[in-house]
Amino acid sequence: MTDTPKPHQDIPPPVDVRIQSGDFDVAAEIERLRRSHPNIGAVVTFTGLCRDEGGRLAALELEHYPGMAEAEITRIAREACARWPLDGLTAIHRHGRIEPGGNIVLVVAASRHRRAAFEAAEFLMDYLKTRAPFWKKEHLKDGSSGTWVDARDSDTRDADRWKA
Amino acid sequence: MQLRYFAWVRERVGHDAETVDLPGGVATVADLLDWLASRDESYASAFADREIIRVALDQEHAEHDAPLAGVREAAFFPPMTGG
Numbered sequence: 001m002t003d004t005p006k007p008h009q010d011i012p013p014p015v016d017v018r019i020q021s022g023d024f025d026v027a028a029e030i031e032r033l034r035r036s037h038p039n040i041g042a043v044v045t046f047t048g049l050c051r052d053e054g055g056r057l058a059a060l061e062l063e064h065y066p067g068m069a070e071a072e073i074t075r076i077a078r079e080a081c082a083r084w085p086l087d088g089l090t091a092i093h094r095h096g097r098i099e100p101g102g103n104i105v106l107v108v109a110a111s112r113h114r115r116a117a118f119e120a121a122e123f124l125m126d127y128l129k130t131r132a133p134f135w136k137k138e139h140l141k142d143g144s145s146g147t148w149v150d151a152r153d154s155d156t157r158d159a160d161r162w163k164a
Numbered sequence: 165m166q167l168r169y170f171a172w173v174r175e176r177v178g179h180d181a182e183t184v185d186l187p188g189g190v191a192t193v194a195d196l197l198d199w200l201a202s203r204d205e206s207y208a209s210a211f212a213d214r215e216i217i218r219v220a221l222d223q224e225h226a227e228h229d230a231p232l233a234g235v236r237e238a239a240f241f242p243p244m245t246g247g
Contacts, residue, residue: 048247062246063171065239068223069246093246105247125247131225133239134246135171148172151243 005085005116013086013110015077019069021096024106033088033110040087044117046107046125052100058141060149062104064095065133076127080109083123084116091124093134126158165232167200169210170241173217176210186232193219194228196238211240218243 014036018024030043050060077089088110098104105128109121130151138146168181190199194214201211211217219226220239232238 064246065168065170065220065223065241068220068239071223072225129247130244132246133170133220133241133244135242136245137171148242149245151245155247 005111005113007082007085012078013081013088015074015081016088016090017070017074017077018090018092019064019066019073020092020094023094023103024092026103026106026108029090029092029106029108033090033108037087037110039112040110041112042110042114042117044109044114044121046105046121047103048105048125050098050100050102050104053138056140056142057100057138059097059099059139060104061097061137061139062095063135063137064093068133069093069095072132073128076124076131079127080120080124084109084111084120085113086111086116086120089120089124091128093128093132095134097139123162126155126162129155130159165235166237168237168239170239172242173210173240176206178206191231191233192228193221193226193230193232193238196232197228197240200240216242 026045026047034040073091077091080089086109090108092106094104107121107124109117111117136149140146165186166183169177174180187199190196197211197214200207218241221230221235222237
């Protein structure tokens with residue numbers, strides 16, 4: 001990735017990390033970043049949703065480690081700011097019970113140009129999946145509750161590719 | 165030292181937190197895992213597969229060979245599945 005844009009050398013961009021049980025509003029979060037900086041040319045958002053797993057899932061229960069969840073995502077976000085020229089980076093992760101179709105996680109990356117915004121959003125998600133202390137438990141429609149979701153090897157590989 | 169447990173580790177040990185006095189000879193995360201697994205059947209079940217257990221010391225990820233000196237809070241949990 002020799003053509004990866006370099007980070008700004010001046011003031012570090014604002015990092016906004018929130019861990020909450022309530023929902024978030026994607027449009028409002030984009031607007032918040034857009035208004036915070038006059039020279040943003042690109043905004044990339046990623047929204048992670050709760051699947052219904054072919055109709056069998058009633059809800060996911062997301063457990064988290066209060067304090068560390070925010071600290072760890074903040075560490076990842078700061079690392080992203082050190083790698084790419086960002087003008088703002090927002091990450092919101094929900095916890096508690098979330099039903100199919102509901103929002104789980106939001107990443108908003110803002111930059112002057114698109115490549116930095118795309119790459120930073122993807123980097124943040126890849127590291128968040130394997131390092132942010134959250135665990136999903138499935139509650140099924142047949143009333144059985146459930147099994148803890150297994151971590152995927154592919155998520156570890158996705159995170160590892162940024163180490164090169 | 166304050167110990168915290170999450171997800172299926174929490175379910176298997178039967179509680180989410182406790183305060184313990186570490187016995188002599190427990191110097192690293194691996195020592196602590198060995199000691200916890202020896203406490204009773206619940207702990208043995210939670211820590212049977214030592215390799216899969218992830219650890220945080222004072223809310224930062226740590227390896228199993230990390231020393232415990234000066235640590236106030238150790239947390240044990242399965243691989244993370246957020247996002």
